[in-house]
Amino acid sequence: MNYMFWDRKALNHQILSLKSCLCVGLDTDPLKMPSRVSSVLQFNMAIVEATLPYAVAYKINSAFYEVQGAAGWDSLIQTIAFIQSKQKFVILDAKRGDIGNTASLYARTCFETLNADAVTVAPYMGKDSVTPFLDYARRWTILLALTSNSGAADFQLQQLHSGEYVFEKVLKEAIKWGHQDQLMFVAGATKVSFLQRIRSIVPDYFLLIPGIGAQGGDLSEVMKATLSDSGDILINASRSIIYASGGLDYASAAAAEAHLLQKKMSAFL
Numbered sequence: 001m002n003y004m005f006w007d008r009k010a011l012n013h014q015i016l017s018l019k020s021c022l023c024v025g026l027d028t029d030p031l032k033m034p035s036r037v038s039s040v041l042q043f044n045m046a047i048v049e050a051t052l053p054y055a056v057a058y059k060i061n062s063a064f065y066e067v068q069g070a071a072g073w074d075s076l077i078q079t080i081a082f083i084q085s086k087q088k089f090v091i092l093d094a095k096r097g098d099i100g101n102t103a104s105l106y107a108r109t110c111f112e113t114l115n116a117d118a119v120t121v122a123p124y125m126g127k128d129s130v131t132p133f134l135d136y137a138r139r140w141t142i143l144l145a146l147t148s149n150s151g152a153a154d155f156q157l158q159q160l161h162s163g164e165y166v167f168e169k170v171l172k173e174a175i176k177w178g179h180q181d182q183l184m185f186v187a188g189a190t191k192v193s194f195l196q197r198i199r200s201i202v203p204d205y206f207l208l209i210p211g212i213g214a215q216g217g218d219l220s221e222v223m224k225a226t227l228s229d230s231g232d233i234l235i236n237a238s239r240s241i242i243y244a245s246g247g248l249d250y251a252s253a254a255a256a257e258a259h260l261l262q263k264k265m266s267a268f269l
Helices: 008-018 040-051 070-085 100-113 127-134 166-174 189-201 219-226 250-266
Strands: 022-025 055-061 089-096 118-121 140-146 183-187 206-209 233-237
Touching: 008 055, 022 040, 022 250, 040 070, 040 250, 055 070, 055 233, 070 089, 089 100, 089 140, 100 118, 100 127, 118 127, 127 140, 140 166, 140 189, 166 183, 166 189, 183 189, 189 206, 189 219, 206 219, 219 233, 219 250, 233 250
Parallel strands: 022 055, 022 233, 055 089, 089 118, 118 140, 140 183, 183 206, 206 233
Antiparallel strands: none
């Protein structure tokens, strides 16, 4: 299969065509799957097929697969390949962050071995921990800026002597490292009061926004704060979609939940 490079134009085309900026998170836990579903791959394929009309992208949290050992690794590779066969954007949520040869190997793993379109990266070790990912000019690096968890207050929301927050310093430095066709930023939906500040610093960059659904982020408020003429968004929902039902109707329930979110998004798009 020929690799499809997802530049801004391609992503924007999907968003406008579907009237959706939905990213479905595949945080698949075998303990939460219906008992008659035989494998993680079967579950994922059913979810993807059901939500294709409503989703622009899929985000795969690597921890849910790595914990299963070799079988999980195989499921991860096959899930990525299946999604890409449907011409959808694949984010590997791996939150890698290291330096030197280690960072280079992480980048190779994510972009070559697993063939992901994008990977989440922790920038708090500085530029040299991010550059190996940005060296893949036709893939996306998604840097953590302001995350949706409560612990974000421990460091990201600390203020420097200049008065700016640590996450603002990260954004201002990172835009010197990569351009708008290869760099996105994570901005948590539960931190809606800060989203306009983020958008003002990176008006032309994509934002990946987790925290809608099970974490309680407000979709309408998020879209009002982050949509701009030249900066776009991908809004992720995971548990609220893939575990919408614990029964064998899990795929149709996921489709219904994804459709509901897509309809709400369409009002803004």
